[in-house]
Structures are given as structure tokens and as C-alpha cells.
Amino acid sequence: MPRDDGLPPGTLVMLILRVLAAGPLHGYAIARRIGQLSHDELSVEEGSLYPALQRLLLKGWVNAAPAVSETGRAVREYRLTAAGRKQLGVERERYRRMATAIATVLDTA
Amino acid sequence: MSVPGEWFRRLRYLLNRGAHDEQLRREMEAHREMLPVRARFGNTLRLRDEARDVWGMRWIDDAGQDVRYAARTLVRGHRSFAASAVLTLAVAIGATTAVFTVVSGLLLRPLPFPNADRLVAVRGTTPHPAQGTQVTNLPFYRHESRALEAFAAYDVYARYMRGDNSVERVMAVRTEPAFFPILGVSALYGRTYDASDGPTVVVLSESFWRRRFGGNRDVIGRTLILDDRPYTVAGVMPGWFQFPYRAASLLEGAGGGPQRTDLWMPFDPPLPPRARLGSVVARLKPGVALAAAQGELDAIAARVDAIVPNNGRQGLSITPLLDSIVPAATRRLLLLFSAAVVIVLALACANVANLSLARMMLRQREVAVRAALGASLPRLARQFLTESLFVAFTGGLAGVLLAWWVVKRLIATAAPYLPRAHEVALDWRVSLFALAICTAVGVAVGLAPALIAARRDPRAALHESGGQSTMSRRQRRVRDSLVVAEVALAFMLGIAAAAVLRELIHLRATDSGIAPHNVITFHLGQPRGAAPQGGQRFYEIAGRVAQLPHVQAAGFAQMLPLQSWGWAANATDFLVRGQPPRTDEFTMELRFVTPGYFEAIGIPIRRGRGFTEADTPANPRVIIINETLARRAFPGEDPIGLVTTRGTIVGTIGDVRQAGLDRTPLPELYTPIAQNWSQVSDLGMTLVVRTADRPEPTIDAIRSVIRDADPRQAIFAVKTMDAVIEDSLSGFTLSMTILSAFAALAIAMALTGTYGVISYLASSRMREFAIRVALGSGAVRVSGLVLGRAFVLTGIGLGAGLLGATLSMPMLRAAPVAVHAPGGPTVLVVACLIAAVAGIAALLPARRAARVDPMTALRTD
Numbered sequence: 001m002p003r004d005d006g007l008p009p010g011t012l013v014m015l016i017l018r019v020l021a022a023g024p025l026h027g028y029a030i031a032r033r034i035g036q037l038s039h040d041e042l043s044v045e046e047g048s049l050y051p052a053l054q055r056l057l058l059k060g061w062v063n064a065a066p067a068v069s070e071t072g073r074a075v076r077e078y079r080l081t082a083a084g085r086k087q088l089g090v091e092r093e094r095y096r097r098m099a100t101a102i103a104t105v106l107d108t109a
Numbered sequence: 110m111s112v113p114g115e116w117f118r119r120l121r122y123l124l125n126r127g128a129h130d131e132q133l134r135r136e137m138e139a140h141r142e143m144l145p146v147r148a149r150f151g152n153t154l155r156l157r158d159e160a161r162d163v164w165g166m167r168w169i170d171d172a173g174q175d176v177r178y179a180a181r182t183l184v185r186g187h188r189s190f191a192a193s194a195v196l197t198l199a200v201a202i203g204a205t206t207a208v209f210t211v212v213s214g215l216l217l218r219p220l221p222f223p224n225a226d227r228l229v230a231v232r233g234t235t236p237h238p239a240q241g242t243q244v245t246n247l248p249f250y251r252h253e254s255r256a257l258e259a260f261a262a263y264d265v266y267a268r269y270m271r272g273d274n275s276v277e278r279v280m281a282v283r284t285e286p287a288f289f290p291i292l293g294v295s296a297l298y299g300r301t302y303d304a305s306d307g308p309t310v311v312v313l314s315e316s317f318w319r320r321r322f323g324g325n326r327d328v329i330g331r332t333l334i335l336d337d338r339p340y341t342v343a344g345v346m347p348g349w350f351q352f353p354y355r356a357a358s359l360l361e362g363a364g365g366g367p368q369r370t371d372l373w374m375p376f377d378p379p380l381p382p383r384a385r386l387g388s389v390v391a392r393l394k395p396g397v398a399l400a401a402a403q404g405e406l407d408a409i410a411a412r413v414d415a416i417v418p419n420n421g422r423q424g425l426s427i428t429p430l431l432d433s434i435v436p437a438a439t440r441r442l443l444l445l446f447s448a449a450v451v452i453v454l455a456l457a458c459a460n461v462a463n464l465s466l467a468r469m470m471l472r473q474r475e476v477a478v479r480a481a482l483g484a485s486l487p488r489l490a491r492q493f494l495t496e497s498l499f500v501a502f503t504g505g506l507a508g509v510l511l512a513w514w515v516v517k518r519l520i521a522t523a524a525p526y527l528p529r530a531h532e533v534a535l536d537w538r539v540s541l542f543a544l545a546i547c548t549a550v551g552v553a554v555g556l557a558p559a560l561i562a563a564r565r566d567p568r569a570a571l572h573e574s575g576g577q578s579t580m581s582r583r584q585r586r587v588r589d590s591l592v593v594a595e596v597a598l599a600f601m602l603g604i605a606a607a608a609v610l611r612e613l614i615h616l617r618a619t620d621s622g623i624a625p626h627n628v629i630t631f632h633l634g635q636p637r638g639a640a641p642q643g644g645q646r647f648y649e650i651a652g653r654v655a656q657l658p659h660v661q662a663a664g665f666a667q668m669l670p671l672q673s674w675g676w677a678a679n680a681t682d683f684l685v686r687g688q689p690p691r692t693d694e695f696t697m698e699l700r701f702v703t704p705g706y707f708e709a710i711g712i713p714i715r716r717g718r719g720f721t722e723a724d725t726p727a728n729p730r731v732i733i734i735n736e737t738l739a740r741r742a743f744p745g746e747d748p749i750g751l752v753t754t755r756g757t758i759v760g761t762i763g764d765v766r767q768a769g770l771d772r773t774p775l776p777e778l779y780t781p782i783a784q785n786w787s788q789v790s791d792l793g794m795t796l797v798v799r800t801a802d803r804p805e806p807t808i809d810a811i812r813s814v815i816r817d818a819d820p821r822q823a824i825f826a827v828k829t830m831d832a833v834i835e836d837s838l839s840g841f842t843l844s845m846t847i848l849s850a851f852a853a854l855a856i857a858m859a860l861t862g863t864y865g866v867i868s869y870l871a872s873s874r875m876r877e878f879a880i881r882v883a884l885g886s887g888a889v890r891v892s893g894l895v896l897g898r899a900f901v902l903t904g905i906g907l908g909a910g911l912l913g914a915t916l917s918m919p920m921l922r923a924a925p926v927a928v929h930a931p932g933g934p935t936v937l938v939v940a941c942l943i944a945a946v947a948g949i950a951a952l953l954p955a956r957r958a959a960r961v962d963p964m965t966a967l968r969t970d
Contacts, residue, residue: 028140046140047156050133054163058122060114064132073139076132 007042012052014091015042017061017084024079026067027053053078061087122164133160171488175495183496190468191500194461197861198504198550200854201457203511206543208450210516212443213542214533215435221349221532223293224392229399230433231260231389234424243385245423249413256402257427258394261287262386263353265370267793269636269823271334275816276823278634278793279317279371281335282353286375291392292352299329299344301373308377311340315348317371333372336636340374353388354434354528390430403427434528442844445920449605449851452598454550456858459591461554463862465497466588467869469558490559497555498548505547509535512543519847526840557587585870589902592866596906596943597913599852599859603939604914605921606852608931609845612771616838622765622774623670624711628830629804630669631811633822634793644786647794648722650818651703654798657810661799664705665782669795669830670767671837676700680776683742685751697738697776698767701789704781707762709797710830717749717760724781730756731781735764738776756780769837797830804829856946863899864950871895871954875961883963892955899951900944907940 007015019025019033030053031044056062061084067077080088122129137157141149161167183191219225232242244262251260263284270277289301289312302310311333313322322328333340351369380386393402403426410424469476480489513535524530647665654663668676680697681690704720706712715736724731732755739748739761748758755778764774782789796815800807808827815822828836871878878891914936921928 026139027136028143031140045151046137047151047159049140050137050156050160051163054133054160058115058118058164060118066132069139069143071139071142073135073142074132075136075139 012048014095016052017088020078020080021088024077026069026075026077123166175492176499179496179499190464194464194500195504197457197460198501199507199511201454202505202508202546205450205454205546206509206512207515208446209542210512210535210539211533213538215529217538220431227393228430229391229427230430231391232426234426236422243387244389245385246413246417248382250409253409254405256394256397256405257391259287259291260389260391261285261291262380262389263288264387267634268335269634276821278823278825282370282373283376284373291390294350296344297347298326302343308375309340310343312343312373313345314370315345316369318345446847448920449602449848452602453851453854456595456598456855458550458553459595460858460862462557463591463865465554465558493559494555498551501547501551505543509543523843588866592863592902593906595859595862596903597910599855600907600910600943601914602852602855604931604936606849607935607939608928609848611935612928613845616770619770621770622763625830625834627800627802627804629798630828630830631796631824632793632826633824635821644782646819648703650815651705653814654811655705659801659807661801662705662708663798664709665703665794665796666706667701667789667794669833670765672833682754684754697778700777700779701782701785702779706797709799712765713763715761715763719760720781725783730784731759732756733760733762733779734758735762735777737764737774738778741776860946860950863947867899867951868954871958878958878961879963882961888959892959895955895958896951899947903944903947
């Protein structure tokens with residue numbers, strides 16, 4: 001079970017897919033990028049990042065290739081596959097619909 | 110959502126998960142290194158495990174761990190438990206697998222022909238069941254059917270092959286040319302024949318080829334003389350090809366010859382269009398359902414009925430060829446054995462479950478400790494399941510080896526009664542079955558301990574005093590009912606086996622009506638149409654054999670009692686001349702004999718005289734009837750001297766159980782072969798010789814007399830009459846042996862099961878007993894408590910078993926002879942046996958209880 005990181009359920013996968021859409025990154029870089037882009041509003045812990053990455057590998061949405069981190073450690077770099085790119089579209093669309101729906105309820109109720 | 114790609118990636122992960130996990134470890138470590146120090150918290154191992162769990166493959170590691178742990182526990186700490194459990198399951202799974210192997214080989218395994226599911230057996234139908242199942246008007250169907258692409262009739266015939274200095278009787282299958290193409294089989298060497306071949310080709314079976322030609326391939330193209338006509342050998346069939354199965358059972362006339370087909374040959378001359386055919390095989394067109402084909406045949410039958418005069422609404426019915434091969438009686442017998450073996454398996458499961466329950470009680474502390482150390486309850490339950498599965502599979506493996514051995518022995522013994530016996534093998538079906546049985550047994554046996562382990566509060570267990578924990582009420586009830594069920598099931602099987610055994614003893618003691626000791630029989634056969642005129646030669650042979658030293662009497666009959674005895678005729682027209690026709694319909698058996706037969710086989714002449722040499726075609730026709738026919742046809746009359754439609758009655762003889770020791774004697778009418786030669790000539794004759802003592806030393810002398818008198822006679826199936834009677838019971842004896850073996854297993858398992866439960870019961874009450882002894886209770890009273898419990902449980906079990914036996918008694922009708930429901934004494938004997946067994950099982954624990962030393966027992970904690 002991924003631990004509670006304050007993100008709405010399912011959105012972590014979408015965020016990872018989105019930052020990888022810009023280019024391949026290793027695990028720590030993914031977490032940092034999400035942090036940066038959200039102005040440190042979102043922080044992704046190891047406990048949820050790595051299970052999520054394994055799921056992406058399992059689904060075939062990303063590939064992993066050996067790489068070296070900034071600190072000189074052997075890590076894996078994750079790269080979006082065609083299926084992953086498609087999935088990103090699906091997730092974005094779903095998120096957009098959900099957000100709109102929630103906003104509608106909040107605004108009108 | 111598990112798309113194929115996902116499973117593929119999972120598999121790839123599984124195959125190099127070592128490397129994968131290592132990469133994950135490194136990248137997570139690197140990640141942690143890059144974090145600011147304040148953020149480095151959390152159990153790295155646990156975080157990594159959670160990431161790995163996404164792949165859903167952790168169970169493999171866990172399972173490996175469980176199996177290693179199970180093996181270690183069982184081999185080290187619980188050796189006697191493991192040994193008894195594995196042994197019990199090996200025997201039970203072995204027996205079950207053996208029975209299934211036979212069932213599968215006979216009923217489930219497809220026939221070894223290409224597209225065998227399209228092959229059908231064709232039978233004739235008529236509104237009058239008595240008219241039999243012969244196929245008529247086949248040419249119409251052949252011409253009009255669109256659903257069936259080809260038909261081929263065949264029949265089985267004895268042929269006589271001339272060798273250098275003797276004649277051999279061979280089992281020939283005559284077929285229509287489409288026979289081999291329909292079955293889709295080809296020859297091992299040479300070729301089969303089809304419509305383009307002439308009528309004088311033969312195809313040899315592999316066994317015949319080896320026996321007669323030493324497996325020499327030069328045989329192709331050679332000439333064989335069968336019934337004085339030359340045939341060319343076209344090919345040799347592979348050894349597995351033995352269609353029709355059990356050819357001998359389809360053969361009319363004298364039996365007792367070889368079981369297997371020796372050769373196949375075309376009908377010559379070809380079958381006439383109006384022929385009545387005993388056996389027809391056909392092939393469905395691809396994609397045509399059986400029901401659709403049957404519908405079409407019915408429609409054709411209606412048209413045929415309109416065209417053919419006096420057809421009497423004869424039609425055809427088709428069944429899958431596979432279903433037509435194993436007779437219904439054999440199927441019922443297999444069902445009976447399956448039921449028996451399921452009982453044995455259930456008993457074994459009960460015993461092993463019982464053992465694991467007992468062990469579970471002793472292991473409560475271990476379980477509690479492991480639970481306290483963080484093993485989750487489902488994980489613990491799984492551990493117990495793994496252990497029982499481990500035991501089941503070890504036992505199963507041994508069982509399969511056992512089954513392999515048993516089936517090999519069984520098939521060697523039972524081959525004469527089982528079609529397809531040579532096709533029975535441990536194939537993938539059997540492997541799958543054994544796998545399923547092992548899993549089911551493992552789960553069944555391990556479920557109870559696993560559930561208890563999963564539910565148990567670890568603190569309670571740790572608080573309890575070690576090893577001596579008492580059973581909860583529910584647990585005790587479970588174990589008590591196990592004993593009751595075991596006793597009941599063993600009792601049921603015991604009753605069944607006793608009933609069958611009693612029947613067999615009864616049959617062996619039955620008076621067959623003949624005096625079979627010191628009697629030897631010879632079957633004689635000659636090519637069709639080549640029989641000596643008037644049968645005079647048989648009188649001559651019998652006369653010369655009777656002159657041999659040690660020989661007391663010799664005579665011919667066409668068929669032997671209890672072997673192939675049937676020759677029924679309608680008795681309606683069997684009347685005293687001048688009387689009105691009989692109103693009651695019954696059949697009688699016709700027997701054709703020479704004068705010496707009655708004395709040779711030992712049938713007493715009750716009144717009048719036997720046949721003599723003077724009863725020839727030149728003199729008035731004479732007959733002899735048995736007492737049953739005399740009573741039936743001429744009640745209250747003296748039959749001697751009556752002039753009937755079939756000749757003058759000159760004598761009456763004793764009844765003979767020709768049809769089977771379990772069947773009442775049939776009405777029989779005997780005539781001398783000299784006066785009925787035309788009815789006898791084409792089928793073989795059987796010589797019956799009575800000697801002063803053991804007949805075996807005289808066999809050669811008798812053979813040479815026959816050969817000397819008529820060198821064209823083939824002599825085969827030489828057997829003592831005792832052996833003929835024994836053979837008539839052999840199928841039954843075999844079934845009885847199998848059933849008794851199951852019953853013995855069941856009783857042995859009930860014994861160990863009862864012992865296990867009672868001794869556990871006794872040891873768990875040891876403290877109570879110690880207190881009783883300390884308070885002045887005598888040793889006898891204490892052991893009485895244990896024995897009393899055992900007898901109460903056994904008594905309930907016997908009651909339940911009696912009920913079950915009464916309900917399942919109809920299954921015994923599957924036995925090859927009629928088995929009567931066992932009477933009170935038989936049931937009582939079995940009940941006493943089982944009660945005694947239970948008593949023995951309880952005796953040891955009772956003695957232990959009686960010897961309890963209060964001081965030791967109360968201080969054990």
C-alpha cells in the first residue's frame with residue numbers, strides 16, 4: 001500500500017508520467033521535479049514513489065535503463081513508452097473531468 | 110486488469126528478480142543519500158518490500174520458505190507423524206490413482222485413431238427387442254446418408270491355417286474394404302487393403318506376425334493358406350491396433366481360443382445387400398453432430414420401411430465408438446471400485462487430518478511464539494497448509510509409483526476381461542488427476558489445523574501449560590465424529606466385501622450338475638465346409654480315445670458348460686406329436702452330443718437310457734431332456750417314450766448349471782450329433798474325456814489319436830473341466846479380490862484412526878485420570894473410561910455404517926454375478942471384527958491410563 005502523501009488517489013501515477021514526458025529521469029529526480037514544479041507544495045516520498053514506479057514498469061508505461069546519479073551512484077532512469085504516453089492522455093482527461101465535476105459540486109451545492 | 114503483456118513482464122521479472130531487486134535496492138539507497146538528513150526516516154527494508162510487492166510475486170519466495178520449513182519440521186521434529194501420514198496417503202492415493210488409471214484408460218482416453226471422435230458404432234433397432242441389434246438394409250443408408258461419410262461392416266471368424274504338419278486355428282476379422290480407411294490407420298509394414306484390392310489379401314496383427322513368422326519383414330507378399338485357399342499378405346498392423354477389441358467375445362460358436370485378432374481380411378464373397386450385420390463402424394462427416402446424423406438415419410429408416418416389404422420398422426442407431434467398447438457391466442464394476450476407493454481415500458484423509466490435529470495441539474506453543482514474533486495469522490495458516498501439501502505430495506508421489514506397479518499387475522491379470530486393457534497407461538490425464546487428488550487431500554487434511562492456527566489467540570496458548578492442553582468441546586466433537594465416520598465407512602466396505610466373499614464361497618460349493626474332477630477338454634475345429642460327412646469321424650475319435658489306458662469315458666459336445674454354452678431355441682413348437690401348440694412361450698437350449706458325453710462329463714441319467722452308436726440317421730430320431738425341461742414341457746407326465754416334434758424321448762438327465770453357477774439350470778434338449786449333423790457341422794466340437802486319475806499325462810496320447818484320425822482338425826484350448834469352472838468365476842474372483850483389498854485397507858485405516866483418537870483422548874485426560882486415581886479410583890475404572898468411550902464411538906459408527914450399507918447395497922449388483930444382500934450373521938461377523946479392531950485400538954491407551962502415576966502426571970508442568 002502506498003502511504004499517504006497528501007495526493008488525491010491515482011494522481012501520483014499521472015504526475016510521474018507527466019514529468020517523464022519531458023524526458024527520462026531517475027527516481028530521485030522525479031520526486032524533486034514534482035516538488036519543484038509544485039513549488040514544494042507536493043512532496044513525493046520513497047514509500048509511494050517506488051511502488052508507483054514498479055507499477056508503471058509492470059503496466060509497461062515506462063522502461064528502465066541503467067544510469068548514474070549526480071552523486072555517482074548506479075540508479076535506473078525511467079523513460080516513457082508509447083503506451084505510457086497514451087496513458088498520460090487518459091489520466092489527464094480523467095483528472096480534468098473529475099476536477100470539473102468536483103468544482104461544479106463545490107460551486108453549486 | 111491482467112493483460113497478456115503484464116503477465117509477460119511479470120514472468121520476466123520473476124526470471125531475473127534477483128538482479129531487479131538489486132537495482133531497486135541501489136536506486137533506493139541512492140535516493141536516500143540525496144535526501145536531506147532530516148528526511149531520511151522509515152524502515153528501508155520495509156519500503157523496499159512494499160515496492161517489490163507491486164509485482165505480486167512475493168508468494169514464490171514465501172512458498173519456497175514454507176516448503177523448506179515444512180520439510181525441515183517434518184523430517185527433523187515429527188518423523189513418526191510424517192512417516193505414518195505419508196504411508197497412509199501413499200496407499201490411499203496409490204489405490205485411487207490405480208482405479209482412475211483403469212477408468213481413464215478404458216473410458217476417457219480417446220481411441221488411438223485419427224479423429225476418433227467422429228467414429229461411431231452402428232446398431233440395428235427394432236420395435237421388438239428380442240430381435241437383437243443386427244444392422245439391416247445397410248446399402249440404403251450407405252447410399253443416402255450425407256451425415257456419415259462411410260460405413261464398414263465386420264465380423265469375427267475362426268479360420269484354419271494349414272502349416273507344415275498341423276492345422277492352426279486363427280482369429281480372423283472379416284471386414285468390408287472401407288474398414289481401414291474409416292479407422293484411418295496404416296500398416297506397420299506393407300499396407301492395409303481398400304476397395305481397390307481383390308478379396309484374397311490379408312493383413313496380419315503384430316502378435317500373430319511375431320508368433321508365426323518370427324517378426325520377419327519378408328512376410329509381405331507371401332502366401333498364407335486359410336481354409337484351403339491362398340491369401341497374399343499385404344501388411345502387418347502395429348501392435349497397438351487391436352480393433353475390434355476382444356475379438357473372441359464377438360465370435361460365435363466354440364470359445365476359449367485366443368483373445369486377440371490374428372488377421373484382417375476382406376469379406377469374400379462381398380456381403381449381400383440383405384445381410385444382417387452384427388458389427389458396423391462408421392465415420393461422421395467433419396462438423397456433423399451425432400444427434401443430427403441420428404435424425405438423418407431415422408428419416409432414411411422411414412423411407413426404407415416404405416420400400417422394403419416386411420421390414421418391421423427396423424432402423425439404425427449410432428453411438429460414439431468409444432462408448433460402445435466397454436460393456437455396461439464393466440462400467441458398473443468400475444463405478445463400484447471407484448466408490449470403494451473413494452471410501453479408502455476419505456478414511457486416509459480422516460486419519461491424516463486427525464494426526465495433524467493431534468500434532469497441532471502439541472505445537473500450539475510454537476505457533477504462539479511465531480505469532481508473537483510477527484508472523485501474520487494468514488501466513489501461519491499458509492504454513493500449515495504447506496506442510497500438509499508437502500505431506501500429500503510426498504505421499505502422492507509414492508502413491509503414483511505404487512499405482513504404476515499395481516496397474517501393471519492388474520492389467521496382466523484382467524486383460525481377458527477388459528477391452529482396451531493394453532491401452533491403459535499412466536498418461537497426462539492420470540498425472541493431472543494425481544496432482545488434483547494430492548492438492549485436494551493436502552488442503553482437506555491441512556485445513557482444520559490451519560483454521561485453528563489462524564483463529565487462535567497466541568496469548569492464550571502461551572499461558573497454557575505445555576503439551577498437555579485440553580481440547581475444546583468443538584475439537585473433541587470433530588475428532589469423535591472422525592472416529593464414527595471411519596468406523597461407519599470401514600463397516601460399509603467390510604459388509605460389501607463379506608457379501609461378495611460369501612457369494613463366491615457359496616458358488617464354489619454349488620453343485621454344477623456335472624462331475625468336473627479328472628476331466629479334460631479339447632476344442633476341435635476344421636475349415637468351413639470341410640467337416641467330415643455325417644459326423645462319423647467324431648464317433649470314431651471318441652471311440653478310440655475311450656480305448657486309451659486310464660480313460661474311463663470320452664464323448665463330444667458342441668459347447669462346454671460354463672464356457673460358451675448358449676444355443677437357444679424357441680420351445681413353442683416342442684410338442685408331443687398331435688398335440689395343439691403350446692400357449693406359454695419359453696426357450697430351451699439345444700445340445701448336440703455323442704453317446705459318451707454324459708458319462709465323460711458326469712451328468713447322471715435319471716431315467717431311460719443315454720444315446721448309443723445305434724442312434725444314427727438311419728434309425729428313428731431320439732432325444733434326451735433334462736429334468737427342468739421335463740417339468741416345464743410335460744408337467745405331471747412321464748416323458749420317457751413320448752414322440753415329440755423333435756424326436757422320441759428316450760431318457761431324462763440331471764440338470765446342469767450351464768449358463769453360470771449363479772444361474773438356475775435352463776431347460777435343455779440333447780440330440781445325438783449323428784442325427785443332426787447339418788446343424789452342427791460348421792462350428793467346432795469339444796471332446797470331453799474322463800480319466801481314472803489326473804488327466805494331464807493322457808493329453809499327448811489323446812492329441813495323437815485325434816491327429817491320426819483326422820489330421821485336418823485344429824486342436825486348441827485344452828483345459829481341465831475344473832479349470833473351465835474356475836475360469837467362469839475368475840472375473841468374479843478378481844473383483845472380489847480387489848473389493849476385499851479395499852475393505853482390508855479401510856479396516857486397517859479405521860484401526861489406526863481409532864487408535865490415534867482414543868490415545869490422544871486418553872493422554873489429554875491424563876491429569877483427570879491422575880486425580881481420579883489419587884482420589885481412590887481403581888485402575889480398572891480408569892481404563893474403563895477410555896474403553897467405554899471407544900465402544901460408544903464404535904457403536905455409533907457401526908449403526909451409521911449399517912444404514913449406509915443398506916442404502917448403497919444396490920451398487921453390489923455391479924458384481925459380475927448376482928450377489929445377494931448379506932444376511933444377519935454375515936453383518937454380525939463383520940461388526941464383531943470391527944468392534945474387536947476398535948477394542949484393540951483402545952486397549953493400549955486404556956492400559957496407559959490405568960497405569961497413570963498421580964505424582965508424575967500432576968507434576969508434568
